[in-house]
Amino acid sequence: MSKFLKAAVLGHPIDHSLSPRLHRHWLKFYKMEGSYEAVETLPEKLAETLNRLQDDGYAGVNLTVPLKEKALALMDDIDPIAARIGAVNTVTFREGKKQGWNTDAYGFVQNLESLGYRIQNSRKAVVLGAGGAARAIIAGLLDVGVKRIVLSNRSREKAEELVKSLAPASDPQALKPVSWTDRHISLADADLVINTTSLGMQGQPELDIYLDRLPVTGLVVDIVYNPLQTPLLYAARQRGNLTVDGLGMLIFQGQKAFEHFFGKLPPVTEALRQEMRV
Ligand code: ATR
Numbered sequence: 001m002s003k004f005l006k007a008a009v010l011g012h013p014i015d016h017s018l019s020p021r022l023h024r025h026w027l028k029f030y031k032m033e034g035s036y037e038a039v040e041t042l043p044e045k046l047a048e049t050l051n052r053l054q055d056d057g058y059a060g061v062n063l064t065v066p067l068k069e070k071a072l073a074l075m076d077d078i079d080p081i082a083a084r085i086g087a088v089n090t091v092t093f094r095e096g097k098k099q100g101w102n103t104d105a106y107g108f109v110q111n112l113e114s115l116g117y118r119i120q121n122s123r124k125a126v127v128l129g130a131g132g133a134a135r136a137i138i139a140g141l142l143d144v145g146v147k148r149i150v151l152s153n154r155s156r157e158k159a160e161e162l163v164k165s166l167a168p169a170s171d172p173q174a175l176k177p178v179s180w181t182d183r184h185i186s187l188a189d190a191d192l193v194i195n196t197t198s199l200g201m202q203g204q205p206e207l208d209i210y211l212d213r214l215p216v217t218g219l220v221v222d223i224v225y226n227p228l229q230t231p232l233l234y235a236a237r238q239r240g241n242l243t244v245d246g247l248g249m250l251i252f253q254g255q256k257a258f259e260h261f262f263g264k265l266p267p268v269t270e271a272l273r274q275e276m277r278v
Contacts, residue, residue: 004033004034005032005034005035005261007036008036010046011041012040012042012043014040019062020037021275023257023261043067046071050071050074063088068088068089071088071100072088074098075098075099076097081105082102084139086132087104090103090260092261101260103252103254103257107249107253108140110255111244111248112219120145123189124149124190126193126194127152128153130153133196134151134196135162138162138166142166148173148174150176150190156180162177184212190218192218193220193236194221195207195224195230196223200224202226202227206231219242220244221243225249247273251273
């Protein structure tokens with residue numbers, strides 16, 4: 001008899017999460033008997049909820065805002081990448097143990113590679129923002145061998161903290177902070193620009209940045225996926241830059257999470273991308 005498979009995404013708020021749609025698509029694709037739900041979870045209920053789902057036989061859960069950092073302390077084992085990033089977005093329950101993973105760096109890198117970009121050839125990447133998403137993306141960029149990353153964040157202190165914890169000891173120059181005021185000029189000779197701030201998201205102001213200095217060959221990536229067409233991406237396309245929206249990273253972080261839960265790395269198809277857009 002095959003076992004009924006269960007997974008979920010926890011967060012607060014969780015109503016608009018796209019993860020159930022994503023994982024249900026793959027469960028259906030494999031004709032697996034299983035479920036994937038969204039469970040509203042306040043930070044103070046995280047430990048209790050993880051224990052309950054573990055006891056209920058769940059394969060694992062995804063975590064989103066505001067639980068990713070808090071989860072670290074609740075794991076029995078932490079994958080080295082999750083430890084480096086300082087956040088857990090995927091938990092598996094195996095042999096009575098909670099194991100914490102982070103698939104966001106993978107999601108970012110894999111998405112660009114699937115679109116044909118060779119990020120490792122990037123000569124200068126500019127990352128805007130220094131939150132959890134920035135930490136994952138910077139770890140991913142460093143791991144594929146990007147030699148020059150410039151980080152600009154509104155709060156300088158947070159950018160410096162991030163640089164301190166992620167800059168490689170073997171090449172401390174690889175990751176440098178620049179002031180938020182200098183974000184515009186930092187775009188000169190960049191071939192990759194990534195918005196990891198929440199600016200441009202529905203209900204948020206747009207990211208205020210002049211693209212004049214950015215080479216027209218530079219790729220502009222926005223990890224915001226609500227809406228997919230952000231003012232930043234629109235402005236970048238208007239001046240001839242290629243752009244990548246936030247949907248792919250979301251799909252690919254889920255792809256790796258699905259593999260952690262159920263042991264299969266599911267395909268990312270055009271049909272899935274379309275289904276996720278509606
Ligand atoms: P996530 O985990 O999704 O990365 P986060 O940790 O809340 O989210 O980080 C949000 C990022 O957006 C931060 O870099 C934040 O800048 P600060 O560190 O200065 O707070 C950035 N951000 C949010 N609102 C902003 C605004 N109005 N102007 C500039 N940056 C902003």
